[in-house]
Amino acid sequence: MLAGLDDIAGIAHEPDGTPVGVVALTHGAGGSRESAMLTALCDQWARRGWLAVRYNLPYRRRRPKGPPSGSAATDMAGIVEAVATVRGLAAGPVIAGGHSYGGRLTSMAVADGLEVDVLTLFSYPLHPPGKPERSRTEHLPRIAVPTVFTHGTSDPFGTIDELRPAVDLIAAPTRIVEVTGARHDLAAKTLDVPALAVDAALDLLG
Structure with missing residues (x-):
């Protein structure tokens, strides 16, 4: 095993x-690295x-199932x-x-100074379903790295029309990868979502 992966409950995909280069990706609120x-x-x-690692957030390292427990600061x-580590x-x-x-907290860590070359966010939860007034965009203007948003057009956590002005808050190059018909899980029958997301990230990397 590669050094340090046990500490972050990480699984490496080696080229x-x-x-x-290296990629570190984590899961959503009900999920795990096994997504x-x-x-x-x-x-x-x-x-x-690329060497890519999928890892568990601290709350998921503590217990195998259930929603986030403890503080978001600990997960960040x-x-x-x-x-x-990666x-x-x-x-x-x-x-x-x-x-x-997991993407939202990664974006918050980047806004607070975590250095990465590209930020790649999947189904960014702009707001709780049915509650567009509770937007989660306050930290976006502090993100200064190229950012990809891969987002389903039927995501209840935010429409594409809601996403666009949020993305415009970021003072760095951005891309939106629209996944037609997909909901929050980004499942798509006709599109290769991983390939499209990686293409967009590599395009921003230049």
């Missing part, structure tokens, strides 16, 4: 040959030559730890992000 989407994303990154500290596994650019809750 053939020397990695181009089918995280697995597919990390497989896609590894095929492109776990993200900072995980990115530092950064130490190979040279090259660092890409980090996650699904829903």
Whole structure:
């Protein structure tokens, strides 16, 4: 096992040959590193030559099921730890992000100074379902790194029309990958969502 992965409950997807860079991805509020989407994303990154790690947030390391317990600050500290661990596994650019809750907390950590080259967010939870007045965008203007939002057009946590002005708050290059018909889980019958998301991140990386 690669050094430090036990500490962050991480699973590595290794490329053939020397990695181009490293990717750290985490899960949503009810999920874990075993998410089918995280697995597919990390497989896609590894095929492109990157070392990709899917890891559990601290609350999920404490108990195998259930919603987040404890503080968001503790989970954010776990993200900072995980990115530092993954950064130490190979040279090259660092890409980090996650699904829903995990992506939101990663974006908050980046807004607070966590250094990454690209932020990649899946089903960013703009607001609780049915409560658009409770927007979760206050930290977005402090994000200064290229950011990809991969988002379903039927996501109850925010419409594409709601997402666009939120994305515009970020003072760095951004991309929105629209997944037609997909809900919060980003399941799509005709689109290769991992490939589209990785393409967008690599495009922003330049």
